Amino acid sequence: MKKSEIIxxxxxIPVDIGVIMLAAVFAYQLRAVEDPIxxxxxxxxxxxxxxxxxxxxxxxxxxxxxxxxxAFNHMYAMKIxxxxxxxxxxxxxxxxxxxxxxxxxxxxxxxxxxxRLALGYSWLLTMIFVFFGRILIKIIQKSCLHYGIGKxxxxxxxxxxxxxxxxxxxxxxxxxxxxxxEQTITSxxxxxxxxxxxxxxxxxxxxxxxxxxDIFQLCRExxxxxxxxxxxxxxxxxxxxxxxxxxxxxxxxxxTPLEGWGRVIKRALDVFGSFMMLIIASPIMLITAILxxxxxxxxxxxxxxxxxxxxxxxxxxxxKFKFFKFRTMKPNTDSLRYTELAHLNMRKNSPLVKIKxxxxxxxxxxxxxxxxxxxxxxxxxVLAGNMSLVGPRPHLPEEVxxxxxxxxxxxxxxxxxxxxxxxxxxxxxxxDTEIRLDTYYIQNxxxxxxxxxxFKTIFALFKGYEE
Numbered sequence: 001m002k003k004s005e006i007i008x009x010x011x012x013i014p015v016d017i018g019v020i021m022l023a024a025v026f027a028y029q030l031r032a033v034e035d036p037i038x039x040x041x042x043x044x045x046x047x048x049x050x051x052x053x054x055x056x057x058x059x060x061x062x063x064x065x066x067x068x069x070x071a072f073n074h075m076y077a078m079k080i081x082x083x084x085x086x087x088x089x090x091x092x093x094x095x096x097x098x099x100x101x102x103x104x105x106x107x108x109x110x111x112x113x114x115x116r117l118a119l120g121y122s123w124l125l126t127m128i129f130v131f132f133g134r135i136l137i138k139i140i141q142k143s144c145l146h147y148g149i150g151k152x153x154x155x156x157x158x159x160x161x162x163x164x165x166x167x168x169x170x171x172x173x174x175x176x177x178x179x180x181x182e183q184t185i186t187s188x189x190x191x192x193x194x195x196x197x198x199x200x201x202x203x204x205x206x207x208x209x210x211x212x213x214d215i216f217q218l219c220r221e222x223x224x225x226x227x228x229x230x231x232x233x234x235x236x237x238x239x240x241x242x243x244x245x246x247x248x249x250x251x252x253x254x255x256t257p258l259e260g261w262g263r264v265i266k267r268a269l270d271v272f273g274s275f276m277m278l279i280i281a282s283p284i285m286l287i288t289a290i291l292x293x294x295x296x297x298x299x300x301x302x303x304x305x306x307x308x309x310x311x312x313x314x315x316x317x318x319x320k321f322k323f324f325k326f327r328t329m330k331p332n333t334d335s336l337r338y339t340e341l342a343h344l345n346m347r348k349n350s351p352l353v354k355i356k357x358x359x360x361x362x363x364x365x366x367x368x369x370x371x372x373x374x375x376x377x378x379x380x381x382v383l384a385g386n387m388s389l390v391g392p393r394p395h396l397p398e399e400v401x402x403x404x405x406x407x408x409x410x411x412x413x414x415x416x417x418x419x420x421x422x423x424x425x426x427x428x429x430x431x432d433t434e435i436r437l438d439t440y441y442i443q444n445x446x447x448x449x450x451x452x453x454x455f456k457t458i459f460a461l462f463k464g465y466e467e
Contacts, residue, residue, distance in 0.1 A: 009077065027125055030118075030121050059122075087134050098126075148177075153179050153199060154177065155204070156170070157203060160229075162229055162248055191215070191218060202227065203226055204229065220255055221405050225254075256442045266447075271382075273382075274379045275383065302328070306334050314400045315387065325377050328361055329362065337353050351399045352431055390416040391415050392411075393421060395415075410439065421438055422460075423457045
């Protein structure tokens with residue numbers, strides 16, 4: 001999912017909050033007018049109204065309630081799928097439910113603390129203001145799309161009659177940019193070269209000479225949305241969205257639930273969680289920094305390699321980022337893992353390197369590793385947006401170069417300070433098991449799974465790990 005879709009999806013919330021509160025203010029002022037419409041006299045007395053500050057407080061609560069109703073009515077979808085008139089229908093339905101709930105509440109408490117007419121004004125104005133707010137967002141979004149900002153590059157594979165109908169419909173949609181190859185793609189290798197050259201965002205497949213499984217695997221490896229037009233619904237158990245184009249069913253096979261709101265929620269939890277943990281852990285980090293400086297020569301953080309270049313890790317979509325952790329080894333010994341200490345590698349025939357009874361580690365470093373205190377600076381990576389609190393292990397660039405293509409699926413999401421692999425056994429797992437667990441996490445992500453992994457990690461830290 002493109003960042004522009006997420007931005008405009010999120011933009012709906014503050015715009016809705018703003019226009020709902022504005023409608024409440026207008027309703028309050030309008031009720032004070034005795035003749036809002038010629039011939040329609042509405043007597044006004046001060047005892048009909050709450051004080052201004054009480055009215056605003058109550059309106060704020062009602063705004064939260066309405067935003068919640070909007071959310072349940074799927075009015076904050078990231079994708080541009082709803083016409084403005086369907087949007088209006090949802091607005092009318094949601095605000096009417098909202099009004100009914102307010103009336104029911106006042107009926108239960110057996111009092112009506114402010115003007116019924118003001119409530120009616122508020123309901124009507126809210127519908128109008130929210131509708132025009134949505135129109136404004138759509139105008140801005142369509143203007144961006146007109147200039148090519150946020151357009152989704154789509155490749156359609158297959159020359160069936162149904163595929164041609166879909167192609168025609170997509171050409172009429174402003175949010176898509178249909179890209180077709182000059183020559184028919186007959187092999188996966190040709191497809192791989194084309195999607196990299198054309199920077200394809202999405203593939204829609206009808207009947208073609210290429211197998212669905214091969215194309216889906218290629219899309220997973222390159223973080224491309226894969227959709228296909230089924231003749232028969234025969235799909236694996238995986239995250240699937242069903243949509244329609246001209247009444248033709250199209251299945252979107254999603255690599256992870258961490259799209260759209262899942263991505264937003266996880267990021268919000270990461271920012272809040274890492275910020276709070278940094279505050280709580282700051283005394284421990286300060287003491288650790290002092291102990292490292294007092295017990296061994298060298299920097300406090302392991303942030304530079306032996307040649308002076310920054311320590312990097314591979315993040316989401318294969319992007320490199322600067323990685324921070326407390327130094328646990330003697331200075332200028334990092335590269336020894338590939339030379340003098342290579343024979344001690346416990347993970348031979350694997351992209352990863354794990355040195356048994358590593359002689360490079362200081363006495364303090366052994367304690368820091370066992371308790372995972374050395375990983376606390378990674379919370380700064382989480383705040384910066386390079387990592388998540390929970391996710392696959394952040395691996396070294398030289399390790400990722402040795403990955404099989406299918407292994408690179410773990411790069412679909414941000415790496416984590418902890419993860420399902422670490423909570424199951426940390427460094428004791430073999431590489432294939434680690435990949436399998438991380439793949440399960442990516443495909444089955446949920447907030448509760450993150451919470452479960454987080455607490456399992458804390459329990460494992462108290463229990464202690466065997467080196």
